[in-house]
Amino acid sequence: MSPASPGSTPTRVRVYGGLVLGVVAVSWAAPLIRFAEAPSLAISAWRLTFASVPLLALALLRGRSELAALTARTWGWLVLSGLALALHFATWIASLQYTTVASSVALVTTQPVWVSLFAWVALSERVGPRGLAALALCLAGSVLIGARDFALGGQALWGDVLAVLGAILAAVYFVVGRRVREALSLGTYVGVVYSVAAVALMVAHLFVDTPLTGFTPRTWAVLVGLALVPQLIGHSLLNASVRYLSAPFVAVTTLGEPVLATLWAVPLLGEKPDWVQLVGGGMALVGVLVMAREEALRQPAPPDLVPAAD
Secondary structure, eight states: OOOOOTOOOOOOHHHHHHHHHHHHHHTTHHHHTTTTOOOOOHHHHHHHHHHHHHHHHHHEEEOHHHTTTTOOHHHHHHHHHHHHHHHHHHHHHHHTTTOOEEEEEEEEHHHHHHHHHHHHTTOOOOOHHHHHHHHHHHHHHHHHHHHHHHHHHHHHHHHHHHHHHHHHHHEEEEEHHHHHHOOOOOOHHHHHHHHHHHHHHHHTTTTOOOOOOOOOOOHHHHHHHHIIIIIIIIIHHHHHHHHTOOHHHHHHHTTTHHHHHHHHHHHHHHOOHHHHHHHHHHHHHHHHHHHHHHHHSSOOOOSSSTTTTO
């Protein structure tokens, strides 16, 4: 879903379809990461580096005038968004070394709670009663999925803490993206933000004793796959959606990710969810549907959506 030019209005089906495809794409991240035999920081760095190179080249080729017109304030927001994205991946990918895919992804997608808080403070975006109920249901379902880890403690509990930190940082990334994307094309935005995140993670390796090379061919293939599917397709579509839909709604919709990631993990990793995790996933899905209906009711009657920047 490319950014709309002034005067163009993407159809409702295109906007919501892109959001769904984005969620499906990002849901493959956790299972793929489990197949990468590399440190979590290296996985984060290479995922964003491989994704940022073509996007930055495209931004420099097609968005030079847009980049030249950016103010120092906007550059500050872009750097903040990139740093938040880098820290999000660093904490969340590390969590997968300590806990299950179901628990990690469920907890990292509690980000709607944090998005709603940050969006209320920074963007004056309020959530209606049904939206609040949907948020509560989604949060309860996500916590229920990861409840067993809290009882286990130790490494599993540390993985949960890292996943929640990843959720908070993802919320910062979403809210800043909502503010900046009102006046910036998608290609320029992701080209800059992904590059900032990639550079930050590469620089971080100067201060830690973890390798960046020497991995198996399968690991390199997984790293490229992470860049292509969850990052280039998934996150880019989520960024496109946040231009037309509210930040809380986009974040709530991503709660479909833990359900899908859990399903992929069954045949690929042999991680079978128990009834507690299944009930939690069902609660999260119901919350997503409620929030989707709430957002649809707030949209104007015509089938086309008007870009926020216009």
